[in-house]
Amino acid sequence: MDIVKIGFQGESGSYSEIAALTFFSKFKSCFIPFRSFQDLFDNVDNSYVDAAIVPIENSIEGSVNEAYDLLVEKHLFVTGEIYQRIRHCLIVNKQYRELKTVFSHPQALAQCRNYIRKKSLESVPLYDTAGSVKFIKEHAMLDASAIASKRSAEIYDMKIIEEGIEDKNNNFTRFLIVSKIPNNQTNADKTSIIFSISHTPGSLFLILKEFAAKNINLTKIESRPTKDIPWEYYFFVDFEGNPNADGVRASLLNIKNESIFFKILGSYKKAEIF
């Protein structure tokens, strides 16, 4: 079996890599870090990696806008999902002194807002959680800390001061597997679509009616600006069902007819929520 190349945003030890290790545990795979989401999507598009694992939503901080925008921009497909529990640690150099600052990804800083305030640390946003651990190590910053996974402390051989420092413990991130080739699993039971509609009364209602009429469960609806026409949106809908099932196929055809733009992002096996 060939080695499957999986890309992720961030550095080794990031939550994306942890989620990828679980999702691809049955495959012979290697995991390749990319600095930005743009780089990550570009490298799926040019086939340098076979797939990417992409955080799409956190249960506390909400949707990852840049990931949604890239799903519109690039002609790629969603082929899987996985939920990952997020458990943040405060990580320091072993020779640390009195702490003044805390480095991390803006979402992680936001998720530990109360803890950071209590400790009177100054927040410094960086491109990645594990990347922040790497950064304070490489610069031997003894009055700085980083917020990241336990795994990242192990990888960079750093000291964990405290574990589970997130303000709310029901902190999960949903990740999507994004690839150049759509999934054709017949047992797929969840589907993601994108559409845009005209800005007239009731147009979103006409779309949702299609789902309600067939008793299809929408698990998420998200909107993002089209960027071309102010205050017009792309809608992203996830629902339970396979697009080839009779009822669903008819609904999707109607939705396509009601939409200005319509795309099935992919169907895949629904992941277990912890």
Place this chain on the structure above:
Amino acid sequence: MDIVKIGFQGESGSYSEIAALTFFSKFKSCFIPFRSFQDLFDNVDNSYVDAAIVPIENSIEGSVNEAYDLLVEKHLFVTGEIYQRIRHCLIVNKQYRELKTVFSHPQALAQCRNYIRKKSLESVPLYDTAGSVKFIKEHAMLDASAIASKRSAEIYDMKIIEEGIEDKNNNFTRFLIVSKIPNNQTNADKTSIIFSISHTPGSLFLILKEFAAKNINLTKIESRPTKDIPWEYYFFVDFEGNPNADGVRASLLNIKNESIFFKILGSYKKAEIF
């Protein structure tokens, strides 16, 4: 007439302050800067300021999540809206040398992504656009630039290298006026509500049906995690109409009955879109 005290996030010269100057031009008013949205909302809540002007959505980058979350958290009301054209400038110290970095608010950096790449500058996120101009001035950083409004260059007596550097020129931000006392204007023709619903098939459909049945125009729908139960959401809906009009009142009563949580955030005079 008393002086009206208006709070805004950021520093003098920020787009929030520019929007406030236009919105409150007919009032004797003063404008008070706050470092964070949390501080800003706290100071409306404790009546230190009479109202706040808050960016809620940008036509390119989408919704301002933290502002939405604070509208749930605090018991405040929306009493007005205004759209502001965003025109970014690259601003430097007068004695600048070869530029290496660019400081600004993450949304402004995102809106000038192509320009920054073309100029090969390294992006450094900061809490505010105008605050970035202040920062590179106070630290006399001659190889650093800031992205902010023309007004902020004037206020801090700095040099503008280029105007209109945003990647897309249809760049507008919608601001809300947030206050402790709801608006009772009888000529209000736009309304904002928040609700949460059960996670069952068709529940969002039942809400939208109420709007569609009365031909009420939804101008925006946004969702944010409740933060207490993973993957359950608050929905924010803006629509054209006054909650005291006969048809609208009946619809809102039905929506309230279908919801777990329901609140009218406020009704106000619809702003002109440029």
